Amino acid sequence: MIINANETGLIDFSGLKKLSKTTDEKIRSSFKEKKDSVSLELSPEGRSKSQYHQTIAAKAVQEEIITGCAPETARDFNRTGYAHIDNTIIDSLNGVSIETRQYVYDMINNDILINDASNISEDERQELISLGLSEAQFIADNYLSGDNAKDFMGAIKKMAGIAANGIRDEDGTMDYGGIYDTNVTENGYTVQITSTTAMIKRFRPDMYEELRSIERGEQGGDIWERLRASAKILNKFANEVIAKQPNMYRQFEKEGLERLEQASEKDVRDTFQHVETKGVQNFVDALTQLHGSGQFNAFSSLTNRLSTVISLLTPVIGRFGAQK
Numbered sequence: 001m002i003i004n005a006n007e008t009g010l011i012d013f014s015g016l017k018k019l020s021k022t023t024d025e026k027i028r029s030s031f032k033e034k035k036d037s038v039s040l041e042l043s044p045e046g047r048s049k050s051q052y053h054q055t056i057a058a059k060a061v062q063e064e065i066i067t068g069c070a071p072e073t074a075r076d077f078n079r080t081g082y083a084h085i086d087n088t089i090i091d092s093l094n095g096v097s098i099e100t101r102q103y104v105y106d107m108i109n110n111d112i113l114i115n116d117a118s119n120i121s122e123d124e125r126q127e128l129i130s131l132g133l134s135e136a137q138f139i140a141d142n143y144l145s146g147d148n149a150k151d152f153m154g155a156i157k158k159m160a161g162i163a164a165n166g167i168r169d170e171d172g173t174m175d176y177g178g179i180y181d182t183n184v185t186e187n188g189y190t191v192q193i194t195s196t197t198a199m200i201k202r203f204r205p206d207m208y209e210e211l212r213s214i215e216r217g218e219q220g221g222d223i224w225e226r227l228r229a230s231a232k233i234l235n236k237f238a239n240e241v242i243a244k245q246p247n248m249y250r251q252f253e254k255e256g257l258e259r260l261e262q263a264s265e266k267d268v269r270d271t272f273q274h275v276e277t278k279g280v281q282n283f284v285d286a287l288t289q290l291h292g293s294g295q296f297n298a299f300s301s302l303t304n305r306l307s308t309v310i311s312l313l314t315p316v317i318g319r320f321g322a323q324k
Contacts, residue, residue, distance in 0.1 A: 118172025
């Protein structure tokens with residue numbers, strides 16, 4: 001459950017897609033039924049208030065925004081939340097086939113920026129990141145050229161560095177230290193909005209644990225009741241913490257951007273970094289040899305992913321489009 005707010009306390013949905021009629025009606029009807037909307041103080045001085053109706057509907061809004069990505073522009077993929085990284089990947093793939101873009105987005109989801117790592121060990125997760133970086137180099141070498149190839153690999157390497165430094169929560173959910181929530185425009189681009197949830201985790205872990213408890217349904221209630229309960233925690237955080245520390249946003253962003261600056265592909269294991277990536281057959285042969293070596297037998301997800309990549313790329317002629 002993610003709740004977004006900018007520095008003035010208003011949810012900023014500017015530039016985002018228009019909601020479908022079904023979602024819009026659901027949100028409007030909930031406002032009519034629930035008169036007790038939550039007021040939120042988030043201005044630097046903690047004085048001005050805004051009605052926080054959007055908070056109650058934030059979950060429904062975000063779900064539709066993300067799942068509503070048009071497949072011909074940018075199919076949903078796990079994002080860093082940093083617009084210049086996510087959007088560079090999208091722009092770099094302009095002109096390639098839909099199948100190639102699909103492959104890249106699946107590679108990010110399955111190998112690099114995994115959100116749920118509950119079923120794999122940390123060693124296996126790190127190995128998958130290495131595989132993903134090699135796959136990205138394969139795409140750059142064979143299907144991109146010039147600035148597109150350079151920009152694509154620059155963004156993927158930064159993403160891989162972020163992933164390699166991720167921290168696993170108790171339930172296996174990965175925390176990549178992002179300071180922005182993922183908000184996506186109609187044409188698939190990432191919009192940066194400071195993550196209030198991440199701020200709560202950073203400055204008030206006790207409140208964050210309460211939010212998590214609500215999200216898991218441990219305190220009962222339907223989704224609307226849980227959203228209202230979450231909004232009240234956000235309101236409490238604003239009144240008790242942000243209002244008293246108006247520079248908190250700047251401190252939070254400064255810390256996050258410093259972590260981003262330090263993230264590098266050098267943090268990624270080199271297991272797959274020496275694989276030949278120029279030429280489809282060369283890449284497939286190299287992965288096939290590694291797959292058959294037995295060195296990854298302890299990593300079932302990695303061996304399964306290798307099998308998937310090999311099977312996807314073997315009949316690649318005429319599927320991914322012409323190589324550069």
